[in-house]
Amino acid sequence: MDYNSKIHSTSGALLADPTSYRRLIAKPLYLTHTRPNISFVMGCLSQFLSSPTSSHFQAATRTLKYLKGSPGQGIFFPSNNTPILKGYSDSDWAACQDIKRSVIDWCFFLGNALISWKSKKQNTVSRSSSEAEYRDLAMAACEAQWLLFLLQDLCIPHTTQVTLFCDNKSALHIAANSVFHERTKHIEIDCHCVRERL
Incomplete structure (x- = not known):
């Protein structure tokens, strides 16, 4: 495109x-x-x-x-792959020209093989790029949890923590900060979702 x-x-x-x-x-x-x-x-x-x-x-x-x-x-699935799960999340703030909703994107790799991905318009309009990125991070964290359950059901051991990459510093700060600020009250549910997984 x-x-x-x-x-x-x-x-x-x-x-x-x-x-x-x-x-x-x-x-x-x-x-x-x-x-x-x-x-x-x-x-x-x-x-x-x-x-x-x-x-x-x-x-x-x-x-x-x-x-x-x-x-x-x-998609390429190598035969000698290490079962380590890592993910990437990103958001394009107000990308939709018609209704100004953000587009979220995330993908997960098991070793070097891409196993899960999504590109979707957010359900609500985000008021800042930090909010859009954080909501995307929350959805990616839920997907990581589901993939861990799936690996467990398939009897594939995954002993390391899932690494989730995000390029927005303020979204990472909101995730790491245990003190709840007034500025993030409108994203309270997603905050608790990501912090719980951290």
């Missing part, structure tokens, strides 16, 4: 027949299970199925050109 062009519901002219766009989007949606590099763009383009425009169609064809040019991309 072209990083410089932010698509939204009113960008471009409405398509006369939206069925071609819907067919174009439906096929690569299945590829997101093995090609996580297109899950973000497919999530963005799927929002406009009811009233697609010409710029949405151009973005969809750009994605298809990318897929055609990179047939060997996908």
Whole structure:
């Protein structure tokens, strides 16, 4: 997806027949299970199925050109892998041009193999980038806990702590600070969720 062009519901002219766009989007949606590099763009383009425009169609064809040019991309599971779980979380604050909701992203690796990922619009509007990042960190912490339970059920030992990387210093400070501040009262539930796992 072209990083410089932010698509939204009113960008471009409405398509006369939206069925071609819907067919174009439906096929690569299945590829997101093995090609996580297109899950973000497919999530963005799927929002406009009811009233697609010409710029949405151009973005969809750009994605298809990318897929055609990179047939060997996908998930690789090495045979000699160490079962150490690590995750990365990031948020794009107010990324949605239409409703100003943040887009959260996280992924988890078991050794060098990517095993879980998500790119999703947040349920609520975040009032700061710290709040958006912290809510993403909370969702990633819950996913890490679920993955630990899954490894335990599969009888795969995981003796080390899960490492979760976040690039926002204020979100990390909120997670590490045991004193509850007035500035973070609106994210109280997520604070307790992450602190409990810490």
